[in-house]
Amino acid sequence: MSFLEIENLSISFGGVKAVDDVSFAVEEGSVYAIIGPNGAGKSTIFNLLSRFYEPLSGQLNFAGNDLLELGAKDIARLGIARTFQNLELFEHASVLQNLLVGRHVHNTQSWWRQLLFTGSVVEAELEHRRKVEEVIDFLELAHYRNQIISGLPYGVRKKIELARALCIEPKLLLLDEPSSGLNPEETEEMGFWIEDIRRDLNMTVVLIEHDMSLVAEVSDRVLAIVNGKVAAEGDHAFVQSHPDVVSAYLGDAQ
Amino acid sequence: MRILFKTNYKQDLNLAKHGGHRFWYGLLILILFSAPLILDGYYIGEATRVLIYAMAGLGLMVVTGFTGQVSLGHAAFLAIGAYTNAWFLAQGFSSFVALPMAALLSMIGGLLVAIPAARMSGIYLAIATLAFSIIVEDFAGHLNSITGGNRGMMVDVPMLFGYQIWESWELYLFVLCILIIATLAVLNILRSPLGRAMIAVRDSEVSSQALGVNPMKIKVFAFTVSAAITGLAGAFLAHYMMFLTPQIFGILLSIQLLLMIVLGGLGTVHGVFFGAVLIGVMETGISIGKDALPFSIGGLPGIEPLIFGVILISVIAFEPTGIYGRWVKIRSYMEFFPVYRRKSFKRQRSYLKTERLR
Numbered sequence A: 001m002s003f004l005e006i007e008n009l010s011i012s013f014g015g016v017k018a019v020d021d022v023s024f025a026v027e028e029g030s031v032y033a034i035i036g037p038n039g040a041g042k043s044t045i046f047n048l049l050s051r052f053y054e055p056l057s058g059q060l061n062f063a064g065n066d067l068l069e070l071g072a073k074d075i076a077r078l079g080i081a082r083t084f085q086n087l088e089l090f091e092h093a094s095v096l097q098n099l100l101v102g103r104h105v106h107n108t109q110s111w112w113r114q115l116l117f118t119g120s121v122v123e124a125e126l127e128h129r130r131k132v133e134e135v136i137d138f139l140e141l142a143h144y145r146n147q148i149i150s151g152l153p154y155g156v157r158k159k160i161e162l163a164r165a166l167c168i169e170p171k172l173l174l175l176d177e178p179s180s181g182l183n184p185e186e187t188e189e190m191g192f193w194i195e196d197i198r199r200d201l202n203m204t205v206v207l208i209e210h211d212m213s214l215v216a217e218v219s220d221r222v223l224a225i226v227n228g229k230v231a232a233e234g235d236h237a238f239v240q241s242h243p244d245v246v247s248a249y250l251g252d253a254q
Numbered sequence B: 001m002r003i004l005f006k007t008n009y010k011q012d013l014n015l016a017k018h019g020g021h022r023f024w025y026g027l028l029i030l031i032l033f034s035a036p037l038i039l040d041g042y043y044i045g046e047a048t049r050v051l052i053y054a055m056a057g058l059g060l061m062v063v064t065g066f067t068g069q070v071s072l073g074h075a076a077f078l079a080i081g082a083y084t085n086a087w088f089l090a091q092g093f094s095s096f097v098a099l100p101m102a103a104l105l106s107m108i109g110g111l112l113v114a115i116p117a118a119r120m121s122g123i124y125l126a127i128a129t130l131a132f133s134i135i136v137e138d139f140a141g142h143l144n145s146i147t148g149g150n151r152g153m154m155v156d157v158p159m160l161f162g163y164q165i166w167e168s169w170e171l172y173l174f175v176l177c178i179l180i181i182a183t184l185a186v187l188n189i190l191r192s193p194l195g196r197a198m199i200a201v202r203d204s205e206v207s208s209q210a211l212g213v214n215p216m217k218i219k220v221f222a223f224t225v226s227a228a229i230t231g232l233a234g235a236f237l238a239h240y241m242m243f244l245t246p247q248i249f250g251i252l253l254s255i256q257l258l259l260m261i262v263l264g265g266l267g268t269v270h271g272v273f274f275g276a277v278l279i280g281v282m283e284t285g286i287s288i289g290k291d292a293l294p295f296s297i298g299g300l301p302g303i304e305p306l307i308f309g310v311i312l313i314s315v316i317a318f319e320p321t322g323i324y325g326r327w328v329k330i331r332s333y334m335e336f337f338p339v340y341r342r343k344s345f346k347r348q349r350s351y352l353k354t355e356r357l358r
Helices: A042-049 A072-078 A095-101 A111-116 A119-139 A154-167 A184-200 A212-218 A236-241 A243-250 B019-038 B041-066 B074-090 B095-117 B122-142 B168-190 B193-203 B205-210 B215-241 B251-264 B269-292 B303-318 B322-335
Strands: A004-013 A016-026 A031-035 A057-062 A080-082 A172-176 A204-208 A221-226 A229-234
Touching (some): A016 A042, A016 A221, A031 A042, A042 A080, A042 A172, A042 A204, A072 A080, A095 B193, A111 B168, A111 B193, A154 A184, A184 A204, A184 A212, A204 A212, A221 A243, A229 A236, A229 A243, A236 A243, B019 B041, B019 B168, B041 B074, B041 B168, B041 B215, B041 B251, B074 B095, B074 B122, B074 B215, B074 B251, B095 B122, B095 B215, B122 B251, B168 B215, B193 B205, B193 B215, B251 B269, B251 B303, B251 B322, B269 B303
Parallel strands (some): A031 A221, A080 A172, A172 A204
Antiparallel strands (some): A004 A016
């Protein structure tokens, strides 16, 4: 049994079948990329994995857990972290506070201890802070630590969202278009980080990506989705040259 | 400009971050405690009212400012706290029983509202809380045996260790102590995981869930804490008023509370106090000013709401971050003096949000 297994997943919004009988499996320790034209249903797959949507049919299994038995709030606790395509940071909080929310799943202090801010809460807070600082070091965010999100440029916010997901210390990281809105250098940097996350932090990564050079650089396997259906799966060279994928992006040659 | 040299993560957990904080907040507390030596009875009474407003505002701030759940029904928690306190005192219990009971019953009220309210948001939540407050007001009007109904109810003075608090300065000090404790509790919540989760739910419920926060639980918690603090404020309001009628706890009081925290600065503890002082000073000022004006103007009905309304609209139009937001700007202007950029606090273009899931 694979690390993450998705079987016959389907969902429809009104008459639109956004995801139609999609199955794939991700091996532990690999980087798995999902590509496809806009509106193909890639982000919907992530939202299904996050349990924001209820699937029409299908199975979602992660490391022996049936995700369909859980709610959206329980997913992080299993060790699945994600980023959002259009950023969902806590705008009116500082970078540090945002990252510390990522430690929420590791909080074991009862509410009345927090109310009194007892010694054990202080200890726990210091421990969270140390972990957060490790991530800050890793992604080179020290400069922005105490700034409020709403004043930061897009590229930095993108990094902060990745950092926040890493603070969960997940086993599986879902990245929704990590390079969108980044310039070529920042995209290259993102590629290095994804490599590092897999190699040094031993996380499995699933990413949705449009930048084919980034996909080619980091991914072990690629899944192409077209109109909610699987068009091709394999290594990136195979998928990129698959006739169905080519026709989805470029149209058919008459 | 002050540059902090940090050598320990613990420094970021301290409430007073540097010597300046310690000095100014220490001075403030000293002045507040010595106020009865300086001010006469009337002004001490007014100051007590400001403190009570601040306590109620603090309660509302927890749920509206930090958790982002608009409540138009906080007068109901004031009412529950006020009547519970008055009733227990009337039965001969001391304030040691009456005050915790006021907080507890208000808390239970908060829990009852929160469980359905946590599933709502925005305008629907506002309407639901408004409905709750109307129900409580009506209840107080009809529950003759406990509240005295519309005829009203006398409130006994607070009693501690068999000592009755008659003097206004004694009540002032009592309220001040409880307010400081409540403020510390709120500050503690804000610097621990619960407070961050509250802010997370406020700013993006979707991603808070993806990070393992249970928004439902956080909202219920916020409502409960908020109701407890507001209930305490209600208990003191009863002492301040000395006579309770259900009409006191109408929609206008709820709106006034909301107004207060918006004027002060939504989402900050400072804002609560700025707002309370502003509203308190305005009320006193208006009533003094009304006497000074000729009766044909000062005696007009509705002059108070008019002035409040004008001030609220101007604050929302010119300084949406409230008095505290303005103060932060002034402070950073002074800190960075020659090199301050006017655009420092210009709001950034907000980037497209993830398509909302519901």
